[in-house]
Amino acid sequence: MNQGVNILKRKIKKKKILSLFSGCGGMDLGFEGGFIVPAPCVNEKIHPDWIAQKNGNFIKLQPTFFNLVFANDILDFAQVAWQSYFKKFGYDDKLFHLESIVDLVKKHKKGEYSFPKNIDIVTGGFPCQDFSVAGKRKGFNSEKSHNGKKENSEIPTTETRGMLYLWMKEVIEITKPKVFIAENVKGLVSFGDVKNIIENDFRNIDDGYLVVPARVLFAGDYGIPQKRERVIFIGFNKKYLKPEALIALSKENIEEDYDPYPIKTHFDNTKDIQLSLDNNISKLKPYVTTYDVLKDLKEPEQENIDLAQMSYSKAKYCPNTQGQTEINLNGLAPTIRAEHHGNIEYRRLSKENGGKHIKELSKGLKERRLTVRECARFQTFPDDYPFVQASSKKGKYKLSASNAYKLIGNAVPPLLAYNIAKRLEDLWDKLFVK
Secondary structure (H helix, E strand, O other), rough: OOOOOOOHHHHHHHHEEEEEOOOOOOHHHHHEEEEEEEEEHHOOOHHHHHHEEEEEOEEEOEEEEEEEEEEOOOOOHHHHHHHHHHHHHHOOHHHHHHHHOOHHHHHHHHHHOOOOOOOOOEEEEOOOOOOOOOOOOOOOHHHHHHEOOOOOOOOOOOOOOHHHHHHHHHHHHHHHEEEEEEEEEHHHHHOOOOHHHHHHHOOOOEEEEEEEEEEEEEHHHHOOOEOOEEEEEEEEEEEEEOHHHHHHHOOOOOOOOOOOOOOOOEEEOOOOHHHOOOHHHOOOOOOOOOHHHOOOOOOOOOOOOOOHHEEEOOOOOOOOOOOOEEEOOOOOOOOOOOOOOOOOOEEEEOOOOOOOOOHHHHHHOEEEEEEHHHHHOOOOOOOOOOOOEEEEEEEEEEEEEEHHHHHHHHEEEEEEEHHHHHHHHHHHHHOOOO
């Protein structure tokens, strides 16, 4: 049966998602599906049923059987971007809450607010700045409060940014979903015993959640043209799991038939060692390069109707500081960072500054940093996500390049989230009692 028809027939069974720390909705879009990505990003041999439509160098993905019922963030420009874009899926503006999850939980406990009921999945990329190797690595002892402001107290509390996973835990305790998915930077894994502490805290929710070992996913392995690494936590509500699924997921080495993490679709074909390590190598596609996803874009100064392609940082070249390198057109993009302070990497450098894209320079193309649209493509956001200009109740809202970079850099790549969503969709009936 055609997958699109199958989804329509199952529409009444759509699973409800409560999204925390939503930002501009990278995770949300991945779990929604139905968006467009460059064709090289999808492996037709492994996932032919993902393709709803193919048009030249782009593929529209099939929708999923998930449905958003709640989203939140503390950034007003994230709210405007999210609301403006997700209207196309029919979501009401009221679904997004511009409020700290700490405040919402407190209101819930006072009876002033109620979270949606009958939640199937809670997702959340709890703040990562305090665990990132690119930051100050304050960890649980963050200097920032839950609302993004400077923490006044010298004694760390559970309301600091580094402790917000505990408030995600509280939301899980309140809503009791069948499964939760939490995301953070790879640096968390190497930060003392933090990973084990978080896993154990998530296990101690109500009657207990089965938390499978957290895994670091490399974005390039899933068709994302970027060297992004993120740790994913997945937990299952034991009371909803089938007995055989509970046994299978409790094993130290989970069998492939029950593994909730998505299978790899792409590989680094420049490293021969992978050929002997992956039995599925014949089906894998080579990593998607930056050139693969940028080749059709016009230069910002050319006739251009895409405002996001015209918007980019004008920060001057400053050697020996972050972001002063140009991208490799034959490889993956660097990780798009949220805290770049204008120093986003270069699309190309001049010859004087060590630029290697000689053919482009010889055509008169100038030194410049990556545009907002180019960064969005590295993250697999579709081109119909405007980023720099959105509609709100107050009219048109213009985002600076800096704020747009921040939204994009903070986001989970939608295609990575889609890989996770589709894996859960495939396993759903096998895992849970009806």
